[in-house]
Amino acid sequence: MARITASVYTSHVPAIGAALDLGKTTEPYWQPVFAGYDFSKRWFDQQRPDVVFLVYNDHATAFSLDFIPTFAIGTAARFEPADEGWGPRPVPPVIGHPELAAHIAHSVIQDDFDLTIVNRMDVDHGLTVPLSLMCGQPEAWPCAVIPFAVNVVQYPVPSGRRCFMLGQAIRRAVESFGPELNVQIWGTGGMSHQLQGPRAGLINREWDNRFLDRLIAEPDALSRLPHDDYVREAGSEGIELVMWLIARGAMADIHGGAAPKVAHRFYHVPASNTAVGHLILENS
Amino acid sequence: MARITASVYTSHVPAIGAALDLGKTTEPYWQPVFAGYDFSKRWFDQQRPDVVFLVYNDHATAFSLDFIPTFAIGTAARFEPADEGWGPRPVPPVIGHPELAAHIAHSVIQDDFDLTIVNRMDVDHGLTVPLSLMCGQPEAWPCAVIPFAVNVVQYPVPSGRRCFMLGQAIRRAVESFGPELNVQIWGTGGMSHQLQGPRAGLINREWDNRFLDRLIAEPDALSRLPHDDYVREAGSEGIELVMWLIARGAMADIHGGAAPKVAHRFYHVPASNTAVGHLILENS
Amino acid sequence: MALDKPYKDIPGTTIFDAEQSRKGYWLNQFCMSLMKADNRARFKANERAYLDEWPMTEAQKDAVLARDLNECIRLGGNIYFLAKIGATDGKSFQQMAGSMTGMTEDEYRNMMVAGGRSVEGNRRIGEDGDAQAHHQPQGQAGKKDQ
Amino acid sequence: MALDKPYKDIPGTTIFDAEQSRKGYWLNQFCMSLMKADNRARFKANERAYLDEWPMTEAQKDAVLARDLNECIRLGGNIYFLAKIGATDGKSFQQMAGSMTGMTEDEYRNMMVAGGRSVEGNRRIGEDGDAQAHHQPQGQAGKKDQ
Ligand SMILES: [Fe+3]
């Protein structure tokens, strides 16, 4: 039986990818950011997941305004890093897990989540930067990845509550998959940032850390936070944090299990325009 | 305030479109089919709706396997009739209603339906044949049309129950739109038909008529019918009937209003491979 | 997979689910390509050469060349995609659907005019309806080949 | 429209909803076109001519030519789409974001290194934070033009 063993939460700032790709990780500006992931890389290496179910958002890369899916699951065998206007990141292609992805799609749609199934798409920094942060710079990514894209660009975006419920459905789906698999679920994006208008550069350290506290200790209550709070308190792009609730909803304690172990927690300001938050939760 | 005044249900057989486009409507084979819509055309002409919210499915036309949205709402200003391999049907372009469509998308997504928003797509016979049946062959379609595409091609497709709940959310959305508009909602596809395998040509007259009875009188109970019953009893493509439940869910009686008036009911076998069913329900 | 797939025991019927879709991905995408007039012309000029441009299995290519729609469906094809081959050949949906039963065009058309195929005996594999495996092919078209 | 849009009273912030999206459709689709190297080259060779290929409003074209991102956003642009213009110009997200505040690159970068912009006074229109309309432009870059 496939099992979700852990969840990982992390910002996916494009400048982090650029810093990594251009060899700037030891510069004074970037060193503290990457230091926050030293533990994570060792941890990931020990965990050896077979599959990462990676929740992220597309940033006007694979999806233009012609087509805006609220939730899209990638069921293809392979996804190429996208050219976001600077050329594709020099990272390996993403190898999918079509069988598990199709199984999850089947189960979750029967659970009344109206997914869009995607068999061809390129993946942008939202997906590849978290992989780089957790896996470093390997020749090939060490595991299969199922891309799961959430619309957080055009409003209305799905509510935190909807995301949290979806995470629960994903857990049911994974645990009904026959083959023995070690599956992790990652929620990416956030933390506080705003990339537009005279309010650009907003950072709310207190709010972010309270979000991390509550994500660990009271995710159910946190999932009821309205969008308005995210935008007002954590910036217009802080809304990406709803995606973390998908990963959190898939953890064992939401389904009657024991509380997760906090394996790692990290917070740093800034990376480019953004506060970097990062959390690793293990199921016992 | 915008109001849903009536719902229309009809099969959308491609051969009906071909018969119409090729001037065969008076041939003995086709005459009884079109006769069933004589009342409907007069009725439609009297009703003069401003907008038709048209629920249909795409038949591997706008959506290939690259991209399979469970529910897709067309928010564009205009949609062209698609070339399905025989050249586009000689019918007018479909003029959308971007404001109402965007309003419905906003409202329904906030109601936890995970729509895909589509700003560019061609529309196939699933959408244009019902328009032809109800409006005849005008120079321009007499009202705006919001295309709403449901995946009933690749399993799992949304359940009847999910569709019925969605109809209710659509009603709430329409009735919260400020401008005064006469809106109809149409559910298309079905009735019994199977286009594949040694069981092709299946027709289940008793089941179809029972479906019509129950759609009128006990839609809530009907919406709980599992997919399996549709396929087993009404053929593999009979599953399209779940789309009728979206239109039915948007009627007033589901929201505490009076039972709808059955303005018209029609059933005929065959049109090509398919049983033709048709129903008009008016809110009082 | 412990999924709810009750539709596996319906005779003469293949439900196009994610499993079939994966199997038939390139077959179906090839079919989609026939929505463009250029591609239809290139396909008709040399079917084999056109098919060889696609990463389909040999079995899928053979089934397309033979216009064996039952085999195409078994190999992951979906009827709405396969219909683009029919459109290229100038065939109607009724001709395509009929071709999967073993009936001649007239036989199938007459069955439909008479009210279509009955569901009796065709609900579950193991009953005795005309869509059951042991009654195939059903009509004269298939019998000619035997 | 009686929709729940509580986000209308946040200072210096435009939420990209269906209304903005409709307004900015062609502006944003123009931006998407810059993801192809060919189009970037054509745009750079003659910006005005390239823009004239798109059914954008004159105001949208002018805002793009002036690289006035605040105006682009007001006219329906979304930052992730507009970022393709920045990429074409070789600008980072930090440079683009900073350009909307009236600060110089250094001023904005220093603000971020010092912990970013505070939310105090910037939650609601009518408070007195630095993102409020009556404090624009915030830095030296904007002041030069006045
Ligand atoms: Fe992001």
Ligand SMILES: [Fe+3]
């Ligand atoms: Fe249909």
